[in-house]
Amino acid sequence: MSSQQGVKLQIESDHVVLDNGMLKLTISKPQGMVTGIQYNGVTNLLESRNDEIDRGISGTSFSVIVENEEQVEVSFKRTWDPSLEGQLPSLIIDKRFIMLKNSSGFYSYGIFEHLAEWSPFNLPQVRIVFKLSKDKFHYMAVSDNRQRFMPLPDDRSEKRSKPLAYPEAVLLVNPVEPEFKGEVDDKYQYSCENKDLKVHGWICSDPAVGFWQITPSNEFRTGGLVKQNLTSHVGPINLAMFLSAHYAGDEMVLKLKPGEPWKKVLGPVFMYLNTTTDGGDPLSLWEDAKRQMAVEVQSWPYSFPASEDFPKAEQRGRISGRFLVHDWCVSETSIPGNGGYVGLAPPGEVGSWQIDGKGYQFWTQADEQGSSMDMGDVVYEPPRHGPTLWEIGYPDRTASGFYVPDVDPKYINKLYVNHPDSRFRQYGLWDRYTELYPDKDVVYTVGKSDWAKDWFYAHIPRFLPKQQKNEGRRICTDHVADQILRRQRWQYEQ
Numbered sequence: 001m002s003s004q005q006g007v008k009l010q011i012e013s014d015h016v017v018l019d020n021g022m023l024k025l026t027i028s029k030p031q032g033m034v035t036g037i038q039y040n041g042v043t044n045l046l047e048s049r050n051d052e053i054d055r056g057i058s059g060t061s062f063s064v065i066v067e068n069e070e071q072v073e074v075s076f077k078r079t080w081d082p083s084l085e086g087q088l089p090s091l092i093i094d095k096r097f098i099m100l101k102n103s104s105g106f107y108s109y110g111i112f113e114h115l116a117e118w119s120p121f122n123l124p125q126v127r128i129v130f131k132l133s134k135d136k137f138h139y140m141a142v143s144d145n146r147q148r149f150m151p152l153p154d155d156r157s158e159k160r161s162k163p164l165a166y167p168e169a170v171l172l173v174n175p176v177e178p179e180f181k182g183e184v185d186d187k188y189q190y191s192c193e194n195k196d197l198k199v200h201g202w203i204c205s206d207p208a209v210g211f212w213q214i215t216p217s218n219e220f221r222t223g224g225l226v227k228q229n230l231t232s233h234v235g236p237i238n239l240a241m242f243l244s245a246h247y248a249g250d251e252m253v254l255k256l257k258p259g260e261p262w263k264k265v266l267g268p269v270f271m272y273l274n275t276t277t278d279g280g281d282p283l284s285l286w287e288d289a290k291r292q293m294a295v296e297v298q299s300w301p302y303s304f305p306a307s308e309d310f311p312k313a314e315q316r317g318r319i320s321g322r323f324l325v326h327d328w329c330v331s332e333t334s335i336p337g338n339g340g341y342v343g344l345a346p347p348g349e350v351g352s353w354q355i356d357g358k359g360y361q362f363w364t365q366a367d368e369q370g371s372s373m374d375m376g377d378v379v380y381e382p383p384r385h386g387p388t389l390w391e392i393g394y395p396d397r398t399a400s401g402f403y404v405p406d407v408d409p410k411y412i413n414k415l416y417v418n419h420p421d422s423r424f425r426q427y428g429l430w431d432r433y434t435e436l437y438p439d440k441d442v443v444y445t446v447g448k449s450d451w452a453k454d455w456f457y458a459h460i461p462r463f464l465p466k467q468q469k470n471e472g473r474r475i476c477t478d479h480v481a482d483q484i485l486r487r488q489r490w491q492y493e494q
Contacts, residue, residue: 002022002102003020003021003022003102004021004102005019005020005021005101006020006068006069006070006101007019007020007068007069007070007071007072007099007100007101008020008072009064009067009072009074011029011064012029013029014028014029015027015028015029015035016029016062016074018072018074018097018099018106019099020099020100020101020102020103022039022102022103022104022273023037023038023039023104023105023106023273024036024037024038024039025037025038025097025099025106026038027074027076027097029062029076030058030059030060030061030062030076031058031059031076032058032059032062032076032095032097033056033058034046034097034130037211037273039209039273039275040207040208040209040273040275041207042136042204042207042209044133045132045133045136045137045204045209045211045273046130046131046132046133047131047132047133047134047235048133056129057078057093057095058078059076059077059078059093059095060077060078060079061076061077061078061079062074062075062076062077063075063077065096065306065307066098066306069101070100070101071098071099071100071101071304072098072099073096073097073098073304073305073306074096074097075094075095075096076094076095076096076097077092077093077094077095078092078093078094079092080092080118082118082119085119089121089123090114090115090118090119090120090121091112091113091114091121091123092111092112092113092114093110093111093112094110094111094112094113094307095108095110096108096109096110096111096268096305096306096307098268098304098305100304104272104273104274105270105271105272105273106270106271107267107268107269107270107271107302107304107305108128108240108267108268108269108271109265109266109267109268109269109305109307109310110126110242110265110266110267111263111264111265111266111307111309112126112262112263112264112266113262113263114256114260114261114262114263115261116259116260116261117259119258120255120256120257120258120260121256122253122254122255122256123243123253123254123255123256123357124243124244124245124252124253124254125243125244125245126242126243126244126266127230127239127240127241127242127243127244128213128239128240128242128267128269129237129238129239129240130211130213130237130238130239130271131235131236131237131238132202132211132235132236132237132238133204133236134152134153134154134235134236136204136206136209137202137203137204137211137236138150138152138202138203138204138205138236139202139203139204139205139282139283140190140200140201140202140203140232140233140236141200141201141202141203141286141289142190142192142200142231142232143192143196143200145419145420145421145422146190146415146422147286148414148415150233150234150236151172151175151176151177151180151183151185151234152175152176152177152234153234153235153236154176155172155175155176155177155180155185155234156170156172156185156234159174160172160173160174160175160176161173161174161175161185164184164186164411164427164428165428168186168187168188169184169185169186169188169427170184170185170186171183171184171410171411172184172185182410182412183412183413183414184411184412184413184426184427184428185234185413186413186427187230187233187234187237188230188246188425189413189415189416189425189426189427190230190231190232190233191228191229191230191231191246191247192228192229192231193225193226193227193228193229194218194221194223194224194225194226194227194228194229195218195225195226195341195363197215197229197231197241198214198215198216198293198297199212199213199214199215199272199289199290199292199293200212200213200231200232200238201213201232201238201272201289202232202236202238203282203283203285203286204282205282207275208275208276208280208282208285209273209274209275209285210272210273210274210275210282210285210286210288210289211238211271211272211273212238212271212272212273212274212289212292212293213232213238213239213240213269213270213271213272214269214270214271214272214289214292214293214296215240215269215270216269216270216293216296216297216299216300216302217297217300217301218361218363219360219361219362219363220242220264220265220266220267220360221241221242221243221361222242222243222244222252222254222355222356222357223244223248223252223353223354223355223356223357224343224345224353224354224356224361224363225341225343225363226354226397227244227247227248227252227354228246228247229241229244229246230244230246240267240269242266242267243266243357248355251355252355252357253357254357254358262358263309264358264359264360265307265309265310268302268305268310270292270296272289272292274288274289274292301313301316319344320372321372321377321378322336322366322369322372322377322378323336323337323340323342323366323372323378323380324336324337324377324378324379324380325337325340325379325380325381325382326379326380326381327381327382327384328384329384329386329387329388334377334379336366336368336369337366337380338366338367338368338369339365339366339367339368340365340366341363341364341365341366342363342364342365342366342372342378343361343362343363343364344361344362344363345359345361345362346358346359346360346361390446390447392444392451392455393451393455399424399457399458400421401451401452402451402452402455402456402457403451403452403453403454403455403456403457404423404424404429404457405429405432405433405436405456406432407423407426407427407428407429407432408428408431408432410428411426411427411428412426413425413426413427424457424458429457429458430458430460431463433456433458433460433462434462434463436456437456437462438462441462442454442455442456
């Protein structure tokens with residue numbers, strides 16, 4: 001699809017409409033909530049039955065930043081003053097939306113600011129959420145091998161599902177579509193590392209329409225490349241996660257101290273819409289979305305955001321060099337960091353980038369010679385007290401190669417049955433530890449045991465003996481379940 005129409009902005013009393021001839025975007029004024037997306041003959045791709053009050057932080061003022069035939073950028077801003085103490089977080093929040101000529105989608109970003117004289121507060125999560133029409137979008141894609149037809153949101157209702165260990169997970173006992181009966185639905189099963197989280201979304205078959213969230217850079221996300229984040233899930237929900245404490249807990253919460261100023265641009269991200277021509281296969285929209293993702297990545301940093309707080313390419317520096325590893329126990333000479341990730345992050349203790357949420361991080365991947373961009377040789381010397389005596393697994397921050405048990409048939413997600421790299425995402429695998437080792441914990445004998453068979457992929461406690469099992473579960477749920485699940489999904493996945 002293409003259109004030579006320029007971008008038009010229509011301003012009404014309670015909403016604005018951005019229209020480039022390919023799609024129309026309706027946004028409430030001054031709240032800044034996207035209430036309508038018209039595309040390919042569909043009046044609104046969003047779930048119109050979603051409660052208006054369930055749409056996040058509202059703006060209190062509206063302004064036009066850019067308006068011409070090539071581009072429209074609008075702002076929905078919410079300010080703060082001490083009279084709002086205790087009612088709202090002490091932040092200025094500026095939500096921006098951009099539409100470009102002949103672009104099949106729209107961009108969104110946020111500018112968050114906290115002044116030094118304002119009260120301190122904690123910010124655990126920032127995200128953009130779209131709830132699509134449940135009558136239209138039934139197929140979800142997160143990656144090439146993680147995509148499927150999904151249950152309906154109705155299937156999670158009390159009469160159609162059974163609650164499991166935490167609210168996000170339910171067992172589908174009477175779904176609308178019988179094919180989903182006996183499956184577990186859990187949004188955490190579709191999480192993804194930031195480095196692989198560039199495009200995900202949903203497909204509607206009639207008419208063929210894809211709705212995709214494309215994130216071209218990780219620089220504004222928290223926790224670096226290996227931080228796990230939510231993607232899409234039953235709703236149908238599509239998320240752009242900027243800041244999240246998921247899988248990490250309190251350490252990842254952004255904490256602004258007394259007297260600490262802070263300002264950060266989150267995004268832009270691109271909401272891409274596509275369709276097929278001549279009755280093509282709707283599932284081909286995923287391949288097209290990946291192609292568009294590559295275009296957006298190549299275009300970063302964007303030249304069109306109007307905010308002075310978003311540095312354009314000409315305002316940014318450039319560094320390059322070669323990443324080498326000097327491990328005297330392995331080689332007398334430095335070894336190229338083949339495929340290693342190289343990043344720039346705010347100063348801090350070793351590893352502090354993993355929990356940083358206030359600053360920006362800039363990452364690239366070295367080639368087989370360890371080269372990225374020319375800043376000379378950067379030599380990493382891993383801490384050593386002597387030669388390695390023994391080790392298990394691969395030092396790649398994953399549980400790859402460890403023993404992942406078969407899922408209990410009662411708690412299955414068909415997507416991950418015999419999945420090559422995501423079997424560990426099945427619900428309830430932590431319970432299998434107690435079943436497999438009811439009397440004592442795993443004992444690994446160096447030189448004899450096989451870590452692919454004898455080392456459970458996650459470190460979790462066993463439940464109490466059978467006669468105390470229910471009480472043990474209650475204690476576990478009340479006090480440490482969150483930590484258990486967090487470790488199961490994060491530490492051993494990383």
